[in-house]
Amino acid sequence: MDNPIYLDYNATAPIAPEVVEEMLPYIRTHFGNPSSSYAIGRHNKEAIEKARMQVAGLLGTRPEEIIFTSGGTESNNHAIRGAVFANSEKGKHIITSQVEHPAVTEVCKSLEKQGYEITWLPVDTYGKVNPEDVEKAIRPDTALISIMHANNEVGTIQPIKEIGNIAKSHSVLFHTDAAQSIGKIKTDVNELGVDLLSVAGHKLYAPKGIGALYIRDGVKLEHLIFGAGQEHGFRPGTENVAYIVALGKAFELVKDNLQTNNNHLSQMRQRLLDRLIEKCQTTIKLNADLNNCLPNTLSIAFENVDAHTLASLVDKKVVFSTGSACHADSVEISPVLKAMQVNSRVAAGTVRISTGKYTTVKEIDYAVDTISDAVNKLL
Numbered sequence: 001m002d003n004p005i006y007l008d009y010n011a012t013a014p015i016a017p018e019v020v021e022e023m024l025p026y027i028r029t030h031f032g033n034p035s036s037s038y039a040i041g042r043h044n045k046e047a048i049e050k051a052r053m054q055v056a057g058l059l060g061t062r063p064e065e066i067i068f069t070s071g072g073t074e075s076n077n078h079a080i081r082g083a084v085f086a087n088s089e090k091g092k093h094i095i096t097s098q099v100e101h102p103a104v105t106e107v108c109k110s111l112e113k114q115g116y117e118i119t120w121l122p123v124d125t126y127g128k129v130n131p132e133d134v135e136k137a138i139r140p141d142t143a144l145i146s147i148m149h150a151n152n153e154v155g156t157i158q159p160i161k162e163i164g165n166i167a168k169s170h171s172v173l174f175h176t177d178a179a180q181s182i183g184k185i186k187t188d189v190n191e192l193g194v195d196l197l198s199v200a201g202h203k204l205y206a207p208k209g210i211g212a213l214y215i216r217d218g219v220k221l222e223h224l225i226f227g228a229g230q231e232h233g234f235r236p237g238t239e240n241v242a243y244i245v246a247l248g249k250a251f252e253l254v255k256d257n258l259q260t261n262n263n264h265l266s267q268m269r270q271r272l273l274d275r276l277i278e279k280c281q282t283t284i285k286l287n288a289d290l291n292n293c294l295p296n297t298l299s300i301a302f303e304n305v306d307a308h309t310l311a312s313l314v315d316k317k318v319v320f321s322t323g324s325a326c327h328a329d330s331v332e333i334s335p336v337l338k339a340m341q342v343n344s345r346v347a348a349g350t351v352r353i354s355t356g357k358y359t360t361v362k363e364i365d366y367a368v369d370t371i372s373d374a375v376n377k378l379l
Contacts (some may be wrong), residue, residue: 001198005318005363009203009356010015010180010297015246015360016205022249023207026242034239035228051248055212058255059197060188062217067231068076068244071160071211072179072200075105076146077236078213079175079196080107082221084116084143087173088099091141092116097129097158098339100148103198104177105335121147127156127340135166145174149181149192152334153323153352155286155297164193173219179203179211183254184265184294195219201243205357206250210243261357265296268355271364273298279372282379285346287323287337290378296356299323301342301349301374305378313374318367 006014017086026047026053034048052063059066069075084094096108098120099167106358108118118139121129129147138145145167150157160176167174175196181187183204189197196219201210215221215234254261269290277284280302289297302310323337333347342350 004316005367007318007320007353007355007359007363007367009359010155010294010352010354011321012208013205013356014358015207016250016253018205018253018292019249023242023246026245030241033232034241044239047241047245051244051251054251054255055199058182058187058251059214060190064232065215065217067213067215067234068239068247069211069213069235070209070240071202072101072177072198073211074104075104075198075211075213076101076175076177077107078221078224079215080104080144080146081111081183081197082224082234083175083196083219084111085222086220087143090143091139093119093139093142095119095121095137095142095145095147097121097123097147099123099127099129099151099153100146100151101177101179103195104146104148109284118228120123123156124138124341125340125342126287126292127151127154127336128292129158129163131159131162131166134163134197135170138166138170138172142170142172145172146232147176147285149176149178149187149197149296150185151288153321153334154299154340155180155294155354156288157181157292157294160192160194163332166192167195176282180294180297182228183250183258184262184296186258189214189216199247201247202252204254207246210240210247212247237356244313247266253317257357264296264357265294265355268359268361268364269296269298269353270360272353272355272368273300275293275365275368276300276372279368280375282375287340287342287346287350294354298353298355300351300353301346302351302375303346305349305375307349307351309378310371313378314370317370320354321352323347323352340373 179200197214199212
């Protein structure tokens with residue numbers, strides 16, 4: 001292989017060629033300001049609205065309930081801060097989980113410093129939230145529940161529909177971070193029962209720096225930035241037309257190929273796991289229940305193998321993530337694995353391997369040969 005096999009699609013994905021083609025005219029020639037009244041401006045405004053329809057079409061909602069952002073982090077910030085600030089009369093209590101992405105946990109920690117009280121729900125050994133714990137945590141002053149749709153590290157899919165029903169029965173706003181799930185599993189806002197949903201474009205073959213936020217009609221959000229009024233006033237500033245068009249195309253591709261992609265991702269992951277078990281001369285532990293997991297995500301621990309050493313041995317041939325951060329004098333377990341009560345020895349041997357729609361059988365077999373050879377040398 002001329003280049004390393006890329007198996008870290010949960011970190012980011014390459015831009016799809018069809019997406020590049022769709023956005024190029026808006027970089028090269030279609031430069032008009034969408035707020036202008038003349039033709040080249042109106043053309044770009046129409047392109048934005050087409051993209052809004054494409055995003056809404058996949059999510060099962062109406063275009064006017066979609067706003068474009070710079071990515072998942074901005075969407076999460078606006079959903080959480082915007083919701084609690086706009087509904088301050090409800091109270092200052094927020095419910096979230098211990099396995100959220102930093103784009104949620106850091107927002108909540110910031111709000112704690114402003115007088116909000118956060119309930120950090122525990123998870124089981126596979127990283128799953130118990131809906132009963134959500135219901136028990138709800139109080140009269142609960143302003144928001146924020147639980148991710150699927151975990152970025154281990155792939156566990158949360159019981160969002162059940163939690164959505166609970167939130168609705170208690171008249172509590174419900175937000176989900178769907179950065180990892182869109183493009184891999186069905187993500188319909190009405191089936192899920194969410195009021196707010198965050199999107200990150202670069203996880204589904206669009207460029208980095210573009211995302212979206214679904215805001216259910218009637219939900220009040222505080223404006224976090226102010227300006228001329230673009231994106232219904234929630235995200236003022238001249239729109240990034242090329243990237244918005246790219247996101248729309250990426251969503252269109254997902255909608256047309258969701259089941260095909262899902263099947264391919266599952267097949268590649270299963271081949272990867274089966275062959276690693278066959279070729280590695282050590283015990284392999286699964287960190288997630290593959291029956292309730294993103295189809296592309298494999299979080300596993302190699303017994304008696306240090307994941308960082310393994311990754312460094314193969315990084316010129318295969319690229320993946322590890323389950324801990326290595327510092328000068330210590331190894332820090334990821335908060336997700338810690339919340340799952342994974343012991344330090346298992347966490348130190350944990351890797352996250354995530355496949356994508358461009359992953360081939362040849363790449364999987366090459367990756368397995370490379371990883372298993374390195375694992376067996378380290379034993």
